[in-house]
Amino acid sequence: MLGQHHDSYMLVYFSVIIKASANTESLTSESEYPIVLNPDDVLLRPKLEDPNPTLLINHVIGWQISQTDFEVIEMGKKFYTKLKWKLKNLIDFDKDEFLLILNQFLEKIRDKVGVSIGIESSESGYTQAWIEQLGSLMGKDVVSLVLDGCVDFEIWDLLEFLIVNGVIDHSCYSNLVNRLVAKKRSELLCLCIKHALGLGASKLLAILKYFLCPAKYAYGSMVDLRKETAQSTDSNQYMFE
Structure with a gap:
């Protein structure tokens, strides 16, 4: 019976994998830094308010990020260095401190x-x-370390x-x-198969x-997953009856 259940839900996950692998579109990150909050400071614009249209060259200004964005980026760099150092020594670093400094970092961005x-x-x-509100401002390097922390301390709900x-x-x-x-x-x-791009x-x-x-050590996890999937399916069927 267990083998039949295993085969049935494996076919479901296999179909999801095939569908995901069929997407050959190249996906790249636009930037390792947070998005620019104020585009007015980035877009090129004439240096003079009334440029001479007869000139072949008119000087322009721009191509700079706002002070706020710059400070957010710097906060991310400092937090990355701090968290990377702490994750190297888990004997003196625990789950509570990890969440504490993560929240403090998010609160600094908030402010x-x-x-x-x-x-x-x-x-x-x-x-x-706060991650839902500010996640795009954390930067991919910081997020990568946060993932490591979640796995190290087994904070599965946050992950x-x-x-x-x-x-x-x-x-x-x-x-x-x-x-x-x-x-x-x-x-x-x-969830990675379902949501990762x-x-x-x-x-x-x-x-x-x-x-x-x-x-052998993974069978228990798969059985639990099968039970959760079955319970979720039964619950959905009950709602529509």
């Missing part, structure tokens, strides 16, 4: 760009709420949020997939191999 949300730091989902909400740059998935396979997180690997053939094959030729 700089001037946004607010109706949630207190003591409430559940505080970190997720799931990052995957589902598209905060992760496609270049970060290579390392993430390998680590999720090692951690036998079947449900998160399925430009996952790449090698990572798709790694996930496919994980499900089709699972190691």
